[in-house]
Amino acid sequence: METAARFRAAIEAHDLAALEDLFTENVRFHSPVKFTPFEGRPMLLGLLDVLLRTFEDFRYVGHFEGTSETAAGGEETPSAILPFRATVHGKQIHGIDLLQFDEAGRVEEFTVMVRPQSAVHALGEAVFAGLVAAGLVTDPAGDRPGS
Numbered sequence: 001m002e003t004a005a006r007f008r009a010a011i012e013a014h015d016l017a018a019l020e021d022l023f024t025e026n027v028r029f030h031s032p033v034k035f036t037p038f039e040g041r042p043m044l045l046g047l048l049d050v051l052l053r054t055f056e057d058f059r060y061v062g063h064f065e066g067t068s069e070t071a072a073g074g075e076e077t078p079s080a081i082l083p084f085r086a087t088v089h090g091k092q093i094h095g096i097d098l099l100q101f102d103e104a105g106r107v108e109e110f111t112v113m114v115r116p117q118s119a120v121h122a123l124g125e126a127v128f129a130g131l132v133a134a135g136l137v138t139d140p141a142g143d144r145p146g147s
Contacts, residue, residue, distance in 0.1 A: 002105065003022055003080075003099070003101060003105045003106065003107060004063065004065065004080035004082065004099055005063075006018070006022060007019065007022055007082075007097075007099060007107065008060055008063065008082055010022070011048075011052070011058075011060075012058075012059075012060065014052050016045055016048060016049055016052075019045065019048065020041065020045060021106075022106060022107055023041045023044060023045075023106060023107045023108075023110075024041070024102055024106045024107065024108045025040070025041050026039065026040060026041075026108075027039070027040065027041055027044050027106075027107055027108055027109070027110060028071070028108070028109050028110070029043070029044050029047060029110045029111075029112075030071060030109070030110070030111040030112070031112060031127075032095075032112055032113055032114045032120050032123070032124075033120060033121075033123065033124030033127070033128075034124075037071075043136065044110065046131070046136045047127070047131065047136065050127055050130035050131055050136070051127060051130075053130065054088060054123070054126045054127055054130055055086040055087070055088060055093075056086065056087040056088065057085070057086055057087050058084060058085075058086040059084060059085055059086070060082050060083065060084050061083050061084060061085055062081075062082065062083040063080065063081075063082055064080065064081040064082075064083075065078075065079070065080045065081075066078075066079055066081075067079055068098065068100060070100055070108075070109055071109060071111070077100045077101060077102075077108075077109075078100070078101045078105075079098060079099060079100045079101065080098075080099045080101075081096050081097070081098050081099075082096065082097040082099070083095070083096050084096070084097065088119065088122045088123045088126055089122045089126060091118055091119040091122040091123075092119065093114050093115075093119040093123060094114065094115050094116075094119075095112060095113055095114035095115070096112070096113050097110065097111075097112055098110070098111040098112075098113070
């Protein structure tokens with residue numbers, strides 16, 4: 001899928017501008033540290049900006065394509081999985097980016113899964129602090145990781 005290759009190249013280059021047209025306007029981002037998804041292109045781009053500044057030594061280590069069921073509607077959709085490795089505050093992270101595409105080939109759902117649990121916690125705290133600093137979320141309990 002061309003979109004997955006363009007997404008990977010933009011993330012590896014830390015090029016947020018190149019990502020913008022890859023997402024639908026109402027893209028949903030499923031985070032490993034927050035139960036409810038982040039919604040909308042502006043929020044996702046802000047979140048990716050924080051993530052790119054939070055991860056140390058981020059690198060993709062594979063690329064798989066196929067189909068998967070969407071969280072929203074349950075239908076099968078073209079998808080790509082990009083496994084990655086990174087470090088956050090000294091914690092090694094192993095994870096995957098699951099990209100699910102609409103009929104035009106744009107990302108409509110984006111799910112991140114990471115392990116181990118100690119890395120999930122470190123990532124959640126670091127990203128939350130970055131989102132608050134960027135003004136993308138406030139500090140009520142509903143915005144905290146795990147909610």
